[in-house]
Amino acid sequence: MNYPKTFQELIECFEQFPGVGPKTAERYAFYAIKENKITEIENLIKTLSDSLNLIHECSICGMITDQDICDICSDESRSNQLMLVEDCKSIIAYEKTKAFKGRYHILKSLISPTNGIGPEDIGLEKVIDRIRKNNITEVIIAFPANLEGELTSLYIKKVLSKENVKVYQIGYGLPVEASIEYADEITLIKSLESKKEM
Ligand SMILES: [Zn+2]
Known part of the structure; x- marks a missing residue:
């Protein structure tokens, strides 16, 4: 039976x-x-x-929240640095280090030719909007060190070169293909300290 x-x-x-x-x-x-x-x-x-x-996505940064706007976006003491990440788990990982005092933005997706996701699908227009409206002076790209992360970083660098903003990429002490969420705190802090201007 x-x-x-x-x-x-x-x-x-x-x-x-x-x-x-x-x-x-x-x-x-x-x-x-x-x-x-x-x-x-x-x-x-x-x-x-x-x-x-x-629970829904914060309308500004894409982080999950049970408020209108998430705690990080509502915090006025945050700096004008904007870290671009792949997902919520990356934000939590960097927040745990307490080494980053700026703001975050989760892209809709990373560029992935194999999955048919092109540059127009990543939601970069929202990032540009935030840069212009919120006086963002510095963008730090913190994607995983894989092909999709690299492709997306290069594309973003190209588009943001027309904006009045410095663009950095985190230094990778991260193992290739490893997600940011699995990196230990020391590695994440070092990845920020060794960020390179693109
Ligand atoms: Zn938010």
Whole structure:
């Protein structure tokens, strides 16, 4: 016999999570229906529902937030440096180092010819808008050290050469292909200290 339909659907829900295979999904599903876990699971359902309702992208920088504008964008003490990053996890990684006091911007995507993502798809117009409106004096590009990161950096450098702004790229002590989120704090601090003007 098979599992009841509802239970099978529960397994399939878990299977959609990254890194969760069929066996793990089955284990999670059994865990979720244990009687002594009811409070825990109800809390999970509530938190999940709140997250879906409240969390969205900051309309300025693209970081996730449960406010209109994220804490970093609302912080007026931040400098006029703007760090361009690939994702939210990069922001959190740099924030943990406390070595960067400027602002951030998450690009819509990095240029990726293999995935059909071209220069017009990365949302650079929003960055240019911020540079012009917010007196940004310095842009620091902090993408992962891979082909997509390099292509995007070069394109951005070319476009921003027409703006009144200095463009830097973080120095890479980062391993090639490694995501910024996995780099340790010392490496991230060094990557800022060794930034190079492009
Ligand atoms: Zn923001």
